[in-house]
Amino acid sequence: MSAPTRETAEVARPAPQSTELSDGFWEGVRAGRLVIQRCTACGLLRHYPQPMCPACRALGFDWAPVSGRGSIYSYTVAHRAFHPAWQAHVPYAIATIELDEGIRMVCDLPGTPPEQVVIGARVEVHFAELPGQGAMPRFRIATGAGETR
């Protein structure tokens, strides 16, 4: 995965408040790696991070690298900003992405042509430094990949 690149944006975006449950996720992001919380007892991947495995009730977890590839499960196009950081970007798409490992993530896709934001479109992760947020995982339409469904 590539080193962070900088996106231009004028207004600070709300910074995610990391917790002891999610520090590993954000440390991975700062290192340019997408990692997901994994139960050390049964191996279940879980996102968003939580203290107990709902499958085996173990508390232990580590951080598993994932592909960063997936497809758009659903999306909306925001025509109105409800936070000043997105005011200059409307209309912008917000996608729910299902990674190939079955994990869902949410990411805004400012600047992506609307016709490319469709359910089933293949996407891939990259990382960027964003105003007010620091290093963030970002998704973009995968190059050369067709739709899966």
Added chain:
Amino acid sequence: MSARARAAIVGTGQTPFTRGTPHSTLELHLMAAVEALADAGLGPADVDGVMPNELAGTVAEDFILNLGIPELAFSSTIRTGGASFASAIQSAALAIEGGIARTVLLVAGRRGYSAQRVSRTSEGAIAPHPVMRHVDEFERPFGNTVAVQWFAHAARRHMHEFGTTSEDFGRIAVACRKHANRNPRALMFEKPMSLEQHQASPLIADPLRLLDCSLESDGATAIVMTSLERARDLRKTPITLLGYGEGHGRPPTSITHKRDMTRIEGLEIAARRAFDRADLRPDDIDCAQIYDGFTWVVLASLEAVGFCQHGEGGAFVRDGRIELGGALPINTSGGLLSEGHCSGANLFSEAVRQLRREVEPSRQVADCEKVLVTAEGDFHEGAAVILGAER
């Protein structure tokens, strides 16, 4: 009459719905409470249970202090967002049936226009809550900041899987508006709206348009409940709680992470429990008051309750069935979409008035004996209550 019905609604009160009010949220609550108690023929000294509403931020102490409640025995606040009020009805029934409280006051609503406008919400405008912690960390920083955007994801996926259209959402908005046009209390009383106007309204979060969204409004609604036995001695027709239930989907902390976001799983569970408890079926319902924060929520709720199959909500609303005069009139006051957003509590006051035959004749559902009230809150949590009249 279900053999299980032991609690009843005996009073309802409402402030007007307005856009702009000189009153605080607490004042609105107190005015609605006083009116509801008068409607029941009771006074503050009769109240020994209070259910403040999460979304309003009031607490039981406010009601003790201002109403002069002498001996409060029970208080609880449910925290499932828009489903909180309907779930509180269940909890109040349990307190009454269990002998913990005799008369319970429930109040909801807020200064949704004058103070807590959802459309003006940015970071910090709504108090942080543990149920929001995942969205706060992993969705809001990615631009998925407000409810209309979360529900738009579900609506879009529903359209993708089932061919549901924006016009289907529009027919729900139009039905609610037609009903509001017959309801002088409604904010949209004198404002007709056509499907064409719905389709021409601006997109807020595609596919949801401005006219798919409920109203930002000021106002409060109060409900008074007591035992059915005692209700028979009070002035109004007792409105019995035939069945109730609540349900929680998984995960209960984000819509985007639902395995199937096109279902309101919490309401599926809640409605099944309510119908089982009442020993009734969807066919037995004469009219339904469906929580309508957004039009898509109504469509998915009709499916969740079992009025139609999952995925068939679009077809279900296409032929006027949900309008007054149709087979299943819904939201006969105009609902949150066109009467006012009172955190779902106004759906209960409307159900009570329909069963008492107190509404304007032009919107009275004929032979109305069984009314279903549903709620959806937070991330597809649900609650359902079935009401009947003991005549």
